[in-house]
Each structure stands twice: as C-alpha cells, then as structure tokens.
Amino acid sequence: MADAYFWPTKEKSQAIGTRVKRLDGPEKSNGTAKYTYDINIKNQLIAKALGCPHAHCKITSIDVAPALKVKGVVHAEPLKQSGNEIEWQGELLAVIAAETEAAAREGVAAIKVEYEMLPVFVEEDNLAAAEAAMRTSKGGGKAQTEKEPGDDDDEDEFIEKEIARLLKESAHVVEAEYGIDPITHCCLEPHGSTVAWEGNKLLVHLSTQNVSGTDEGFARDLNITSDDVTVHCDYIGGGFGSKFAPDYWGIAAARISKATGRPVKFMLDRDQELKLGGSRPSGYIKVKLGADKDGVVQVWDSEHWGSAGATNPGGVSHTVVPYVFTPKNYRRLATNIKTNHAQARAWRAPNHPQACAITQTALDDLAMKMGANSLDIFLKNLGTDENPGVSGAKPSVYKAEMEEGARLIGWKELWHPHGKGPAKGSVVEGLGLAIHTWGGGANQSSCLVKIHPDGGVETTCGTQDLGVGTRTVLALVLAECFGLPYESIKVNIGSSKMPVSGPSGGSTTVGGVSESHRRAGQDAFRHLAALVGEKLAVDPATLEAVKGRIQVVGNPDKSVSWKEATSLLGMKPLEVKGEYTRGTASPLSNSQVGGVQMAHVAVDKETGIIKVKKYVAVQDIGLVVAPTQAESQIYGAVIMGIAYSLFEERISDPKTGAFVNCELKDYKLARLGDIGEIVVKFYEPESERSRGVIGLGEPPVISPGAAISNAVCNALGVRVPTLPMTPQRVLAAIEKGARAGG
Amino acid sequence: MAPQTTKAERTSSLRPPAGFSRRDFLRGSSAVAAASALQQQATALAQEAAGVAIVAGETAITLNVNGKDHQVKAEPRTTLLDVLRYQLDLTGAKPVCNDGSSGAATILVDGKPMQANVMLALQAVGKKIQSVESLAGDAVPKAFVECDAQQCGFCTPGFVVAVRAFLNQKPKATEEEIRKGLNGNLCRCGTYANIVHAALLVVKGDA
Numbered sequence A: 001m002a003d004a005y006f007w008p009t010k011e012k013s014q015a016i017g018t019r020v021k022r023l024d025g026p027e028k029s030n031g032t033a034k035y036t037y038d039i040n041i042k043n044q045l046i047a048k049a050l051g052c053p054h055a056h057c058k059i060t061s062i063d064v065a066p067a068l069k070v071k072g073v074v075h076a077e078p079l080k081q082s083g084n085e086i087e088w089q090g091e092l093l094a095v096i097a098a099e100t101e102a103a104a105r106e107g108v109a110a111i112k113v114e115y116e117m118l119p120v121f122v123e124e125d126n127l128a129a130a131e132a133a134m135r136t137s138k139g140g141g142k143a144q145t146e147k148e149p150g151d152d153d154d155e156d157e158f159i160e161k162e163i164a165r166l167l168k169e170s171a172h173v174v175e176a177e178y179g180i181d182p183i184t185h186c187c188l189e190p191h192g193s194t195v196a197w198e199g200n201k202l203l204v205h206l207s208t209q210n211v212s213g214t215d216e217g218f219a220r221d222l223n224i225t226s227d228d229v230t231v232h233c234d235y236i237g238g239g240f241g242s243k244f245a246p247d248y249w250g251i252a253a254a255r256i257s258k259a260t261g262r263p264v265k266f267m268l269d270r271d272q273e274l275k276l277g278g279s280r281p282s283g284y285i286k287v288k289l290g291a292d293k294d295g296v297v298q299v300w301d302s303e304h305w306g307s308a309g310a311t312n313p314g315g316v317s318h319t320v321v322p323y324v325f326t327p328k329n330y331r332r333l334a335t336n337i338k339t340n341h342a343q344a345r346a347w348r349a350p351n352h353p354q355a356c357a358i359t360q361t362a363l364d365d366l367a368m369k370m371g372a373n374s375l376d377i378f379l380k381n382l383g384t385d386e387n388p389g390v391s392g393a394k395p396s397v398y399k400a401e402m403e404e405g406a407r408l409i410g411w412k413e414l415w416h417p418h419g420k421g422p423a424k425g426s427v428v429e430g431l432g433l434a435i436h437t438w439g440g441g442a443n444q445s446s447c448l449v450k451i452h453p454d455g456g457v458e459t460t461c462g463t464q465d466l467g468v469g470t471r472t473v474l475a476l477v478l479a480e481c482f483g484l485p486y487e488s489i490k491v492n493i494g495s496s497k498m499p500v501s502g503p504s505g506g507s508t509t510v511g512g513v514s515e516s517h518r519r520a521g522q523d524a525f526r527h528l529a530a531l532v533g534e535k536l537a538v539d540p541a542t543l544e545a546v547k548g549r550i551q552v553v554g555n556p557d558k559s560v561s562w563k564e565a566t567s568l569l570g571m572k573p574l575e576v577k578g579e580y581t582r583g584t585a586s587p588l589s590n591s592q593v594g595g596v597q598m599a600h601v602a603v604d605k606e607t608g609i610i611k612v613k614k615y616v617a618v619q620d621i622g623l624v625v626a627p628t629q630a631e632s633q634i635y636g637a638v639i640m641g642i643a644y645s646l647f648e649e650r651i652s653d654p655k656t657g658a659f660v661n662c663e664l665k666d667y668k669l670a671r672l673g674d675i676g677e678i679v680v681k682f683y684e685p686e687s688e689r690s691r692g693v694i695g696l697g698e699p700p701v702i703s704p705g706a707a708i709s710n711a712v713c714n715a716l717g718v719r720v721p722t723l724p725m726t727p728q729r730v731l732a733a734i735e736k737g738a739r740a741g742g
Numbered sequence B: 001m002a003p004q005t006t007k008a009e010r011t012s013s014l015r016p017p018a019g020f021s022r023r024d025f026l027r028g029s030s031a032v033a034a035a036s037a038l039q040q041q042a043t044a045l046a047q048e049a050a051g052v053a054i055v056a057g058e059t060a061i062t063l064n065v066n067g068k069d070h071q072v073k074a075e076p077r078t079t080l081l082d083v084l085r086y087q088l089d090l091t092g093a094k095p096v097c098n099d100g101s102s103g104a105a106t107i108l109v110d111g112k113p114m115q116a117n118v119m120l121a122l123q124a125v126g127k128k129i130q131s132v133e134s135l136a137g138d139a140v141p142k143a144f145v146e147c148d149a150q151q152c153g154f155c156t157p158g159f160v161v162a163v164r165a166f167l168n169q170k171p172k173a174t175e176e177e178i179r180k181g182l183n184g185n186l187c188r189c190g191t192y193a194n195i196v197h198a199a200l201l202v203v204k205g206d207a
Helices: A025-030 A101-110 A127-132 A155-169 A215-222 A247-260 A270-276 A352-370 A374-381 A395-409 A470-482 A509-536 A562-567 A627-646 A704-716 A727-739 B007-012 B022-026 B031-037 B040-048 B080-087 B139-146 B156-169 B175-181 B192-204
Strands: A045-051 A057-063 A073-078 A092-098 A112-117 A136-144 A172-180 A192-198 A201-206 A229-232 A264-267 A283-291 A297-309 A329-338 A427-438 A445-451 A457-461 A489-493 A543-546 A549-552 A555-561 A574-580 A593-604 A610-619 A677-682 B059-065 B068-074 B106-109 B112-115 B128-130
Touching: A025 B139, A025 B156, A045 A101, A045 A247, A045 A270, A057 A092, A073 A101, A073 A247, A092 A101, A092 A247, A092 A264, A101 B080, A127 A136, A127 A329, A155 A283, A155 A297, A155 A329, A172 A352, A192 A247, A201 A215, A201 A247, A215 A229, A215 A247, A247 A264, A283 A352, A297 A352, A352 A374, A352 A427, A352 A627, A352 A704, A374 A395, A374 A427, A395 A427, A395 A593, A395 A610, A395 A677, A427 A704, A445 A470, A445 A509, A457 A470, A457 A509, A470 A489, A470 A509, A509 A543, A509 A549, A509 A555, A509 A562, A509 A574, A549 A562, A555 A562, A593 A704, A610 A627, A610 A704, A627 A677, A627 A704, A627 B192, A704 A727, B059 B080, B068 B080, B106 B156, B112 B156, B139 B156, B139 B192, B156 B192, B175 B192
Parallel strands: A045 A264, A201 A229, A297 A329, A457 A489, A610 A677, B059 B128
Antiparallel strands: A045 A092, A057 A112, A073 A092, A136 A329, A172 A283, A192 A201, A192 A264, A283 A297, A427 A593, A445 A457, A445 A574, A543 A549, A549 A555, A593 A610, B059 B068, B106 B112, B106 B128
C-alpha cells in the first residue's frame, strides 16, 4: 500500500513538532554520558603515537627499541619503515602502548627516527607558485552558452569569443578575486577507539558517525569476518563528516590488543587530531561576471583552485560554481593543487560553504558597483518558478525566506548603500545575505520496534547521535504513533549488532530513522488496532492512538488504555521491523531544501575587529520533527560559520609545511562572547511540511561565509576578499581601498 | 610564529634532563602545604627535606574528590585529570587540549574553577576537588537540559562546571556579564546561544 504511511497533520500531531527536552540531555550535562575516550576497560593499555615532525620527508631509519626500556611501556611498533615517503606533518610513524598515558608519551619520546628532507609545498592560495612547483592538476570544468557553436566552430574558441562578447555587452561587470582558507574539523573528542578481544571476537568502542558501517573495515584488515566484530558508540564527541572509518590507528589498536592480550585505548593527541583528523579544502577564485542594467547576471567566467591535500588533491567541485545561481552563460574551471597536508575529509556540506563564500560575494560586489540594494539584486537573480535562475529549492521558497529574513533583521530600516552608512567613531555597520541549498534525502535505515504486553515500548536501531538529538527524534516519532509520552519510549542505538542504519553524513540521519520508525510504528499500531477493534467490536480502521488510549476517532468513550491494548498481545511482545531503502520515493521524506541567512555586523576601522551583532537564519527542512533540537543545530551551524568567517584557519609555514596553529590556544574558534544575537526561523508552510522530513545538518552551515563577508563589505565599502576576515586582512582591505581612492 | 615543536621534542621534557631534577620541579610548589596529607613515602621525603616536599616515582596519596577521600597513586608528572579519569573513573572532565585553553577539563578546587589537565595530582592533595559528577542535582545541568544547551555533549560537563563557578561569583549576572565571563570554554558544535539561555535561567532561579 503506497499510502500506508503518512504523517499526521500539524493540527493532529501530538508529539511531532513539539518542543521537548533532549532525551539524553541529563547524561550529557552531568558527565555520566560515556564517550569512546571515557570507556575504561580493566587492564587496558594506553597507546600513543609519534607523529612525523616534517611535512615531506623520507624515513631513513626508525628504531622503537629504546621505547621498550621506558618503565611502563609494554609494546612498541613502527607504523612506517625505512624508505617510506611521508607527505604530511603528523602522519603516525610508530605507536607505543603502556600502562599509563604518561608512560606512553615517554615511550614515544624515546623513539629514534632519522629523516631525509624532501621539498615542501603548502601555498595552496598561490596558483602561480603551485604551477611553478608542478603541483597542479585539472579539476574539471564546464562551459555553456545560450548561443550554440556552429558545426565548423572550434568549441573552445567559440566559447572564449562568446564569453568575451557577453562581458563586453554587459551593463555592469565585476572582476574580482575571493578566497577561503582551509579549516579543520577539530572534533573535541579526537578520533580513536578503545578495543578488547575475547578469543577471536573483537569489541571496538569507536568514536564514529558510522556505527553500522565500520565493522567490515576492522574485519578486512584483521583477517576475521564482520560477524566477529562489534562496533559500539553510545556518544560521539563531534564528527562533522570526519569519522566514517576505522582509520589505520583504529586497526593498530586492535592489532596491538591482539598482540598484547590486553584491551587498548588509542586516541589521537590534539595536534594529531588537527593534522590528521580531517580538514576542509581551501578555495580561491578569479571571477568576471557581467549583468544587464537591472543587475541580472548574464555571464559568469571563473577559474578557481585549492587543495584537499596530498593524496587526492581535489579542491572545491566546479559543479557548485557559481553557487545556487545558474546564469545562462557560464564558463567555470577548477584546478587542484597537491599540497603536503593530510587528505581532507567531508566537512559539513562538502564544497558548498566554500562555493557560497567565493561566489555569492561576487553577486554582492555587483550590488555595490551598481549602488543597489543587495537584497534587490539577490531577489532579481532568483528568477521565477517557471523560469528559475537558481538550483536546489524553488525561487518562490528562497523569495519567501528572504522576505522573512529581511523582516527579522530589519533590512529595510538598517539598509544603506555599501560604505555609505553612518559611523560611530571608527565603527561602521552593515548588512549582508546569502542563500543555500542541500539535498538531505533520507538514508537507509532499519529498526526493530518492540511492544511488550505490559505496555513498554522500545526500539533498537544501529544509528548514532552525532549531536542532532537522534534519540529524541526516534522517541517523538514512536510517541506520535502510539499516543504515548516521548519519555516513555526506550531508545537503543549505537551498536553494529543492531538493525543496520546508514552513516550520519550529508544530513541523512533524521530522514532515514524517521522513515524506518514511522513505518514500524504505523505497522505496529495497525496490529494493535486489529486486536482492540475485535475487543470493542469496531472497525480497526476507525481507531487512533491519543493521550495513552486507543480510541475510536474523536470518541474517548469507545476506547481502551494503552496497557489494556498491549495486554491483548498475550505472552509475546510484538516485534515489528521498520525499513527504508535510500532513494525510494516516500510520503514520509523528501530532499532539496532552500535557506536564507542575513548578517548584521559592526566593523571597527581602526582595529579591524568585526562583531556579528545579529544573525538571522531562515530554513526550510520540510516537516520539523523536533523543533528545539533542530533550532540548536542551526544555532551551532551559524556559530561554526562565524568561526570560519572571522577566526578559523589552518596556518601552514610555507618553508617547512608545519601546521603552526595545531593546538587550541592558537587555532581560533568562536567563543561564547563572539556571537551576537542569533535568530532561527523554520520556513514550514503546508507546501513544505507536506513534503515530509528532510535533513538539516549541512544546509545552515553554508551561508555564513558569504553573508558575513557581504555585511562587512556593506559596512566598509570595500571587500575583504579572503576568509577568515582577520583584523589584519580587514585593515589591509581598508588600506587598499583608500589607495584606490575608494 | 615560532617553528612547530615536534611531539618527540615536546614530550621529551618529561624525562629529567641533566642538571634539572624532578625535585627542583616541585620545590616551592603547593605540595608544601599538602605535605601533611601525603602518604607515608611522600611524607617521609617531605620531612627529610625540611618543609619541602620532594617526590620521586609513584607515591600513594589521598585526594578528596566529591566529598570522599580516595587513595590513589601518582607520579610527580601525573595530572589530576589522569587520576580522575583512569583511577576514579570520573570521566566527566574531558581531555581536549594540552594547555587548558579548551576548558573541557574544568573542575572546582576549593570552589575555584581549575583545569584538571594542567594541574598535577600532587598539587591537589589536601584540597577539596569537585568534578561535574558532584553537580548532578545542581540547577546548572538542569538548566542545560531545559535550554537544550548541548549537542554532541563532549564540552558540556566542562561548561556546566564553568557556569556553576561563574554564577557562584556572580549569582545575579546579567546577559552581558555572562557573554563576557564564559570565554574559557570551547564548544565545536556551537551551543553557546543556549548556554547563555541556560545561565540566565539559573540566575532567574527557574531551573
């Protein structure tokens, strides 16, 4: 039955869409939630590794024997051999397992390694230098023009001429460069595991966003089969796209545990976490855009470059350039640069935040050049639902969100043309906006819902809580199905021995687990309704679950309590499997969302310091299951966005390739005093709500770079071209603007 | 920027280099005041040195944690965080940074917020140590739950203790004071907005 599954209307919803406390909030707040790092197994060893101090070198000798002389050291093994080439700083060379962390560190310090130095390249923002160092490769591209080349035309030549013609005929042209530096995932709980063997069976406590999908990686590398592996993760201390795999240090932990016959805990050190645990590719662009007299972009011509590290140097994908906006004529070319950095990992909304930051700034510069209101220019470039100028969501969705955002931030009242606002002393203020899209379709998910004859309800699902409130979402979905308080639902997640659910990546978790649980919940309810219908002598199809009772729709007089209903099950609990296959069309979930964000900033022209005064995020995610937790996720995304817009960057020493700010005192993240007022608004009219559940993790983290940069530009009247907009860069941009007579 | 020191160089300072002993390292530290609470071996050494506690190798010490005395073992280099996490299985305080800059290992020592990862276990002898686990019934964690002031939750225990300590100092803190006064802790998920709400809720007495 295709229509067997559905969500209740907004008016009918009892649990879905209500504001509730996070189910695992108490454990997280009082310190009793056990993360991988917190799992202490009796008799465990602590492993620590030596990270390579050089960004590019060859190992000429490695000797771990001296470490074995250190008191407390039990095991020492090299991970690299003489002759191995190392291509990034921090790569783990050897690992020591000892009775205590301190002894393990002392053991690491005793390891003797000799290196032959090799040439280093880390200047990912410098295309000319990368070309000279033979570090570039083609990153793909595409060109399209309304006018098609004739049969005899050379296509490249035709495009070149056509783009030049369109630019020449444009009423307004912007020619500029923009950039966004690399950042890291910087998970507060570093990557790692605590492992133990029992005979040939391996138990891995793994800090992972992929509970159901990492067992086979351990099995493959350890010559056992997946059924002998249990991966467990009740809580994960941050992942953001970087914790999908066992990683070679996870395998090493299992290997050492086997060799020593003791449990092993192997968590990366802070500097190793920043060097190896994941980074986001950088992106730098040269743009020419041409617009008609109304400010509608007619032609886009860009070349961008950046690095994702040494192994697979793909930077920002050309497919998202320019971002969201789809001009009729464009040419875009990407160049990848190989640098001496560890391979980048998926960072919340891969490609999108960078693409947004380096292209929607150009659209705002068009507004500045025209002396126009940025909001008007963004609106004009949306097109119409029939003839869209954007991808992802419908133009009407972005438009409605822009209007809502403008109202919430006071755009009309606060707007002034770029650089023309009033100054309070040396402080000027400005407004900026950006828009974004994301897929967020539901992931594969299975669950087993169990209803006990005594009324107890539990679910078991091999998913994880990355911080989105997965447990709370599952409880709300089942509470809705059974008319029960959400706190009464027992949620079991976090083990590879549970029904398989997809990894938490790409905003797919809430969609996936809502699918499987709503399906199981509705099926289970129908089973119970049949029993209750028999008892009450009514058609089961007329029954509903409301406030702890199963009743004839709208008639509490014809009802039984939940417990009476479940007692009809007899001796055996009812077990119902819920299953959703990724990509299946469903009335419960959907994909493709649109979001709009606006920033109001103050910039001190004397110090170069930027303060975000107010930030508005308007977001469509279809049906909102858990509004409080969803709101938290948007707050968090905006705050991450403030960090990468103003503070955060991986700084590499150009000579040695060293990651110079790999400790938290130097790696600048936003702190509590760095955020202003943040306003979150869900765009949830029936047209969007009726689409069902769509993921939220990625979309709200995309726009901040462009929105804040545009606000700073509106305040100053000059562009600070590269993120993060550090005080130094702000002052340099002001000086450059003054020299240009701006 | 100074050139990056390697892991090997940094940790090598754990070994006493020539001309600098662990004894020098501890001389004049707060271990002086703590000498009376040290157990047999350490006490004997301390007395021998006439008022200066000199400790080498592993010693048995007593730490007062969450209102109870605990017998634990510590070397001079053992951090308080390591003792809490590995010997007492109190894992609320988290190992996030090496220098206290994350605030994730915030605990109360004689009521003052300290970072357990940059404090030696020996320094804590004779002091009243409170970890986040002792605040289970406090208004602060309750307010964090009420305001959804956690996502992944790894930084949350440190933040809870920091908010408690801050509000002990300023029970009537304003929003502006809260925003200025709680910058010693890091959250990567970005829960700050709700932490401000939680702290204000505690001030209002509603939590």
